[in-house]
Amino acid sequence: xxxxxxxxxRTLADWRHRGGGDYEHLLEFRDVSLAFKGVKALTDxxxxxxxxELFAVIGPNGAGKxxxxxxxxxxxxxxxxxxxxxxxxxxxxxPDVIAGHGIARTFQNIELFAHMTVLENLLTGxxxxxxxxxxxxxxxxxxxKKEELENRALVEDIIDLLEIKAWRKYPVALLPYGIQKRVxxxxxLAMEPELLLLDEPVAGMNLEETEDMARFILDIxxxxxxxxxxxxxxxxxxxxxxxRIMVLDFGVEIAVGAPAAIQSDPQVIxxxxxxxx
Amino acid sequence: xxxxxxxxxxxxxxxxxxxxxxxxxxxxxxALIAISVPFGLVPGFKFLASPGWLQLLVIALIFMIGAAxxxxxxxxxxxxxxxxxxxxxxxxxxxxALSGSSTEALWGMELPMWFGVIVGGLVAAGLGIxxxxxxxxxxxxxxxxxxxxxxxxxxxxxxxxxxxxGIAELGRNWGPFQLSLWDIDxxxxxxxxxxxxxxxxxxxxxxxxxxxxxxxxxFLLLAKNLARTRIGRSFAAIRDRDIxxxxxxxxxxxxxxxxxAISSFYAGVAGGLYATFLGFLxxxxxxxxxxxxxxxxxxxxxxxxxxxVVLGTLFVQLLPRLVENFTGFLSxxxxxxxxxxxxxxxxxxxxxxxxxxxxxxxxxAGLSIFQANTVLYGLLIAVFLIFEPLGLYGIWLKVRNYxxxxxxxx
Numbered sequence: 030x031x032x033x034x035x036x037x038x039r040t041l042a043d044w045r046h047r048g049g050g051d052y053e054h055l056l057e058f059r060d061v062s063l064a065f066k067g068v069k070a071l072t073d074x075x076x077x078x079x080x081x082e083l084f085a086v087i088g089p090n091g092a093g094k095x096x097x098x099x100x101x102x103x104x105x106x107x108x109x110x111x112x113x114x115x116x117x118x119x120x121x122x123x124p125d126v127i128a129g130h131g132i133a134r135t136f137q138n139i140e141l142f143a144h145m146t147v148l149e150n151l152l153t154g155x156x157x158x159x160x161x162x163x164x165x166x167x168x169x170x171x172x173x174k175k176e177e178l179e180n181r182a183l184v185e186d187i188i189d190l191l192e193i194k195a196w197r198k199y200p201v202a203l204l205p206y207g208i209q210k211r212v213x214x215x216x217x218l219a220m221e222p223e224l225l226l227l228d229e230p231v232a233g234m235n236l237e238e239t240e241d242m243a244r245f246i247l248d249i250x251x252x253x254x255x256x257x258x259x260x261x262x263x264x265x266x267x268x269x270x271x272x273r274i275m276v277l278d279f280g281v282e283i284a285v286g287a288p289a290a291i292q293s294d295p296q297v298i299x300x301x302x303x304x305x306x
Numbered sequence: 307x308x309x310x311x312x313x314x315x316x317x318x319x320x321x322x323x324x325x326x327x328x329x330x331x332x333x334x335x336x337a338l339i340a341i342s343v344p345f346g347l348v349p350g351f352k353f354l355a356s357p358g359w360l361q362l363l364v365i366a367l368i369f370m371i372g373a374a375x376x377x378x379x380x381x382x383x384x385x386x387x388x389x390x391x392x393x394x395x396x397x398x399x400x401x402x403a404l405s406g407s408s409t410e411a412l413w414g415m416e417l418p419m420w421f422g423v424i425v426g427g428l429v430a431a432g433l434g435i436x437x438x439x440x441x442x443x444x445x446x447x448x449x450x451x452x453x454x455x456x457x458x459x460x461x462x463x464x465x466x467x468x469x470x471x472g473i474a475e476l477g478r479n480w481g482p483f484q485l486s487l488w489d490i491d492x493x494x495x496x497x498x499x500x501x502x503x504x505x506x507x508x509x510x511x512x513x514x515x516x517x518x519x520x521x522x523x524x525f526l527l528l529a530k531n532l533a534r535t536r537i538g539r540s541f542a543a544i545r546d547r548d549i550x551x552x553x554x555x556x557x558x559x560x561x562x563x564x565x566x567a568i569s570s571f572y573a574g575v576a577g578g579l580y581a582t583f584l585g586f587l588x589x590x591x592x593x594x595x596x597x598x599x600x601x602x603x604x605x606x607x608x609x610x611x612x613x614x615v616v617l618g619t620l621f622v623q624l625l626p627r628l629v630e631n632f633t634g635f636l637s638x639x640x641x642x643x644x645x646x647x648x649x650x651x652x653x654x655x656x657x658x659x660x661x662x663x664x665x666x667x668x669x670x671a672g673l674s675i676f677q678a679n680t681v682l683y684g685l686l687i688a689v690f691l692i693f694e695p696l697g698l699y700g701i702w703l704k705v706r707n708y709x710x711x712x713x714x715x716x
Contacts, residue, residue, distance in 0.1 A: 102553050128555030140550035142543050144610070153539045157555025163564055166535030167528040173535055181317045220555060 041186035044221050045254045052115040055080050055256055056101075056224060061110035063096055063280075070096040071107065071280045078224065078256055083246075085259045085267045088277035089300065094260040095137060097277070098226050102134060103127045128157050133222035135213045137229045137260075143202045147193060147212050150201055151184040154219025187215045190252075191245055207238040214245065218253075225249065225257045231266060239263060243270055268292065276300065323530065340519055344512030345504075360511035366623040367518035368580045373603040373615045374529045375572025380601070381609035382538060383565035384545025385441050389453035390573050390600045392460035395592030396433055397426035397574025398480075398581035399470045405481035405582070412478055413469045418486045423578035430574025431567045438563035457594050464589035477588035480581045483514060514583060521579070525572065530612045532568070541565050542610070595680065602683040606690050608699030617698040626679045633664055633675065 054077035063071040071093045078084045086094045099105040101112060103124040112119045114130055133154075142150050159180065161173045188194055191211050196204055201212055210230060217225055230246065231239040243266055249255055261267050267274060268288045276284045276291060278300040284291055291297055311327060314320040324330050342348050343363065346355030353359065376390050405422030406414035440452050464471040472478030486494035497517050498510045532538045540561045543551035552558050581587050599622060607618020636650035655662025655672040665672025673681065694700045 104549065104553065123557070124549075124552040125555045125557045128553060134553050136550065140547045142546035142550070144546055145539070145542055149539060149542070153543050153551075153556075154554060156536055156540055156543075159536050161536045163532060163537040163568060166537050167532040169531045169535075173531075177321060177535060178317055181321065185317075216554065 041183065041190060041253065045252070049080065050115060054078065054113070055082075055115060056258075057111075057113040058097075058101075059111040059113065061097075061100060061107045061112060063093075063100055063105055063107040069280050070105075071100070071277075073110070074277070074280070074282050075110075076275050076282070076285055078258060080223075081250065081254050081256055083250055083257045083259065083270060083272045085261065085271035085274045086277060087261065087264070087267055087274060091279070092277040093280040094277060095228055096280070098134060098228055098258075098260065101127075101132065101226065125157070128220065131221065131223035132226065133217035133220040133224070134226040135210070135217050135228055135230060137232065139206075139209045139213055141201045141209060141213055141216070144200065146198050146200055147188075147196050147204070147215075148181075148184065148198060150212055150216050151187060151219045152180055154216040155180045155184065158221050184215075184219055187218050190218075190248065191215050207234055207241075210234070210242065211245070214242075214249075218249065218255075222255055225255050227257060227259045227261075229261055230259070231261065231263050239266060246270060321534075341516070344508055344515050345506050355512070357509040357511045360509060360515050362623065362627060364511055364514045364518050364583060365580070366619050367515070367522040368576050368583065369600075369603065369623055370522045370615060370619045371525045371579070372573055372576030373600055373607070373619050374525055374612065375569040375576065376600045377604050377607075377610065377612070377615050378529060378532070378541070378572065379565045379569035381604050381611070381614075382533060382545065383541035383562065385562060385565060386446065386450040387453045387566075387569070388450050388594065388597045388601070389437070389456035389460075390569075391592045391594065391596035392453075392456040393430040393434060393570040393573035394577030394580065394596065395460050395464055395589075396430045396570075397423070397577030398587070398592070399464065400426035400429045400574070401578030401582060402478060402480050403470055406479065407481060411468065412472060414481070416481065418488060419481055419483065419578075419582055420485060421488075422481065423575055423582070426578035427571040427574035430577070431571035434566040434568075434570025435563055437570075438566040439559070441562045441566060442559045454594070454597075457592070457597055460592055461589065464592060471589045474589060477586060477591075479586045480584075483582050483585070485517070518579070518583075525575070526612055526615065529572075529615075533610075533612060537561075537564060545610075598680075598683060602687050605687050606697050608697030609695075611697075611699045613702075614697050614699040617702075621698060622683070625682060626675065629675055629678055629682065633666060637666065 057077040058075055060073045060075055061071055062069070062073055074093070074097065076084070086097060088094055096105060100107045101119070103119065103122050103126070106121065114127075114132070119127055119130070142153060145153065159176050161171075161176050165171050165173045188197060191214060193208060193211055193215065196208055196212070201209060204212065214227070214230065227246065231242045234242065246257065246259070247270060250257055259267065259271060268291075271288055273286060274284075274288055274291045275282060276294070276297050283296045283300060284294045286294070314325070319325060324333055339348055339351060343351055343354045344360055346352045354363065372390065372394060375393075376387065379385050379387050401419070401422035403413045403422075404415050404417045404425055405419050406412065407416055408414035437453070437456065441449055444452060465474040468474070470478075482496075483498040484494045484496050495517075497513045500507070500509050501513070502508070503513060503516075533542075540551070540556040541564075543554065543556050544558055544561045544565075548558055551561075577592075581591075603615065603618040603622045605618075606621055607616070608614025633654060636646070636654050637656070639646040639650040640654060640656060652661070653663050655665040662672050664678055665674060690697055696703065
């Protein structure tokens with residue numbers, strides 16, 4: 030990975046999470062239930078994710094995969110159950126507070142800041158890890174300039190890692206879909222997360238783009254040690270890279286386990302293919 | 307790197323405000339011309355040295371501060387605010403109460419102008435913070451309606467609070483447009499009366515122009531710095547995708563509150579300076595029309611960009627002057643009976659029985675020049691929103707990109 034010796038001392042490699050700490054699991058869902066009036070989106074969902082683990086959530090459309098993410102991010106508030114981050118409850122916290130704990134996310138339908146350039150999008154990801162206020166920023170005073178340069182150097186490392194150098198200064202709205210997905214991943218990485226939520230990172234991509242993205246996901250896990258929860262419909266990708274998989278169907282958890290066990294689970298086959306097969 | 311102006315080997319250099327030599331040279335030339343205006347030194351700009359034109363330019367510079375404020379909340383943070391006139395009024399009357407002269411019927415503490423203006427900005431910012439929670443609850447058109455309500459509440463308040471705003475139909479006077487440390491009778495930098503500066507005879511407006519040039523440049527620089535640092539980016543994030551911004555760690559309520567507070571501070575300062583410079587204003591001044599003027603500036607200039615504020619303000623402030631000159635030109639054509647006279651006759655109403663779209667005496671049928679300007683603002687806002695959402699700045703980008711690749715199209 031490129032280092033920029035002339036600016037700051039920190040590089041992407043310094044972020045590497047080694048995990049460990051005074052907690053049982055990095056993230057734990059305990060019997061989480063979410064309902065919109067009569068519609069039950071999640072029913073008693075329980076799972077856990079450990080440091081540096083690549084955990085996949087699969088299931089048919091409407092199974093509650095994105096709802097799981099939204100509960101975790103604080104966008105939805107589950108009616109029952111408990112969500113524990115390093116043993117501490119996340120329930121009732123605002124999305125921006127949860128982001129501050131080190132939980133970053135990409136979205137199923139790209140949610141980039143359309144009027145900003147690639148660089149500005151990634152720099153916005155640094156918001157939660159920096160603290161220059163409006164006055165210091167406007168006066169370009171004190172740590173404001175230093176922080177900007179540090180942010181820039183770190184963001185450049187991410188640009189290197191994700192190979193989006195050529196698009197650095199482009200407004201994101203002009204970029205092709207596959208690149209936008211990468212920029213979104215970069216924006217999440219800029220938050221220096223300990224847990225990364227990827228909502229269908231390869232949806233709508235061709236084989237080549239899918240393989241590129243798979244390589245980036247593995248790079249992020251290996252080099253940065255970030256735990257990942259992956260929601261994806263591309264079974265080939267999920268079976269290839271996930272450590273463990275949870276299967277949801279109509280908001281109910283029907284199986285959790287290693288890829289090989291999931292593939293041969295009769296309930297999973299039933300949920301995906303129907304009764305008669 | 308000589309000969310490679312776009313090659314950067316240092317983020318510090320690349321992230322500076324004016325990274326290329328060409329930009330620095332242009333900025334220096336622009337600044338020199340701007341400074342020399344009241345002295346009438348640069349050929350081609352000599353006509354600007356008259357008191358009338360300088361008065362117009364001072365008001366334009368004050369409007370630039372106000373517009374930079376609206377640009378922060380509407381252009382950068384995407385919260386449509388029609389309440390800008392209200393915040394300007396608050397700033398103006400706080401300034402009046404602090405730096406105006408007191409009579410039996412009017413409050414005034416005769417403190418220096420700078421103190422009144424800054425406190426005016428702070429009071430407006432405080433009210434902005436009170437309004438901000440509404441912006442967290444409602445958005446888009448609904449927020450526009452809520453802030454529109456502010457203007458009318460303000461009008462009612464200013465019309466009836468006679469100790470501060472004067473008699474409703476008449477208004478009140480502000481303190482002198484001058485800089486003094488604290489004692490108003492002590493050493494002062496007079497910015498209102500004619501006098502000699504740097505060996506040149508300057509009209510009062512010329513001194514005010516130089517002072518406002520510095521102040522406006524400072525406020526624009528602050529706005530630009532804000533835009534390119536952490537808080538400015540959080541505003542833009544809220545504007546573009548509010549849910550994603552929250553998940554990225556931006557506190558929506560805090561960002562909107564900051565945007566309203568900073569914007570209102572700018573408005574308050576602009577209001578205080580505007581009223582003090584003009585010296586006497588009725589409560590009607592802080593009406594919806596003023597808010598619409600600022601919306602027009604931001605949209606025509608290019609929402610979200612600081613250079614757009616400069617372009618938009620100059621355009622919108624010089625427009626009435628152009629309309630005036632144009633109507634003057636047309637009535638001359640009628641008087642002289644030239645070949646343009648038949649067309650001009652349709653446009654200009656000359657006598658009481660004559661048909662004309664524009665009426666110079668503001669009596670009877672036909673639009674007055676003021677009304678014509680209002681119609682033009684509305685028309686221009688609509689035209690720019692439909693054809694060039696990036697405003698004058700967008701037009702400049704297109705021109706620049708065209709010549710960058712010339713003679714090729716890309």
